Amino acid sequence: MGADRRCRFVKLLLLAAIAMAALVSGGGWRSDAGRGSVVLGLPAAAAPSADYEAQVGRNAAREMERQHGLCTDAALNARVARLAAVIHKASGCATPVRIRILNSREPNGVALPGGYIYLTRGLLRLLPEDELLCAALAHEIAHIALGHMTQMLREREAAQAGAARSTESAGGAEGGTGAPAGNAMHAREKEADQAAARYLCIANIDPRLIVRLLARLSEQPELDASASATHPTWEERIRSVSAYLNSPQFQAEMASWAPFQRQQAGTPPQ
Ligand SMILES: [Zn+2]
Numbered sequence: 662m663g664a665d666r667r668c669r670f671v672k673l674l675l676l677a678a679i680a681m682a683a684l685v686s687g688g689g690w691r692s693d694a695g696r697g698s699v700v701l702g703l704p705a706a707a708a709p710s711a712d713y714e715a716q717v718g719r720n721a722a723r724e725m726e727r728q729h730g731l732c733t734d735a736a737l738n739a740r741v742a743r744l745a746a747v748i749h750k751a752s753g754c755a756t757p758v759r760i761r762i763l764n765s766r767e768p769n770g771v772a773l774p775g776g777y778i779y780l781t782r783g784l785l786r787l788l789p790e791d792e793l794l795c796a797a798l799a800h801e802i803a804h805i806a807l808g809h810m811t812q813m814l815r816e817r818e819a820a821q822a823g824a825a826r827s828t829e830s831a832g833g834a835e836g837g838t839g840a841p842a843g844n845a846m847h848a849r850e851k852e853a854d855q856a857a858a859r860y861l862c863i864a865n866i867d868p869r870l871i872v873r874l875l876a877r878l879s880e881q882p883e884l885d886a887s888a889s890a891t892h893p894t895w896e897e898r899i900r901s902v903s904a905y906l907n908s909p910q911f912q913a914e915m916a917s918w919a920p921f922q923r924q925q926a927g928t929p930p931q
Pocket residue numbers: 800804850853
C-alpha cells in the first residue's frame with residue numbers, strides 16, 4: 662500500500678476534526694443558561710450548546726458528502742439502518758443518530774457532532790458479517806452516547822483560546838492548532854471500544870466481537886494507525902478492550918446478559 666493511499670485515509674480520518682476546527686475558530690459557544698455567545702474564555706465547566714454542536718455537525722456532514730458522495734445502494738443502506746437501530750436501542754443513547762454511507766473505497770467510520778455517523782463502502786465491504794458491522798456501529802454510536810463530540814469541541818475551543826492568548830502575549834507569534842491533546846483522543850477511542858462491548862452484549866451479540874473487529878481492521882495495511890495522532894495502535898486497542906472484557910467492572914455490569922455468560926463459559930464467539 663503506497664504512501665498516497667495512507668495519506669488519503671488519514672485525510673478522511675481527520676476531515677471531521679478539520680471541519681470542526683474551521684467552524685470553532687469562526688464561532689462561539691453559548692452557555693447552558695443561554696446567556697449569549699462567548700467566543701473566548703468560556704469556563705471549563707460550560708458545554709457547547711446543542712444548537713451549536715448540531716451546526717458544527719451539519720457543516721462537517723455537508724463537507725463529507727461533498728468530497729465523497731453518498732452511496733445510494735438501497736440494500737446496503739437498509740442493512741446499515743437495520744443494524745444501527747438495534748445497536749442504538751441497546752446503547753440507550755438519547756441523541757438520535759443519522760447514519761449514512763459514503764462512496765469511498767477507503768475503509769473508515771466517523772462520528773460527527775450532532776449525531777451524524779458516516780461509514781464508507783470500503784468498510785462495509787470489509788465487514789460482510791452483520792455482527793462485525795454491529796461492532797463497528799457500536800463503536801461510532803458510543804462516541805456520540807458518551808459525549809465525546811461535546812468534549813472535543815470544548816477542548817478545541819479551550820486550546821484555541823489558549824493559542825490566541827499566547828499569540829497576543831508573544832506579539833503575534835504563531836499559536837497552536839487548537840487540536841485536542843492526543844492522549845485524550847486515545848483514551849476516548851478505548852472508552853468507545855469498551856462501551857461498544859457493552860452495547861453488543863445488551864443487543865445479544867457476543868462482546869468479544871469487538872476484538873475480532875479490531876483484529877480484522879488491523880490486517881488492512883492502509884489502516885496502519887502506528888503514526889496516528891488521533892488513534893492508538895490496533896494492538897493497544899485490542900489489549901485494552903480484552904483486559905476490559907475480563908475485568909470485574911465488565912462482569913459487574915454485564916453479568917445478567919446471556920452473551921456475557923457465554924463468554925464466561927468459554928463458548929467461542931459466533
Ligand atoms: Zn473512534
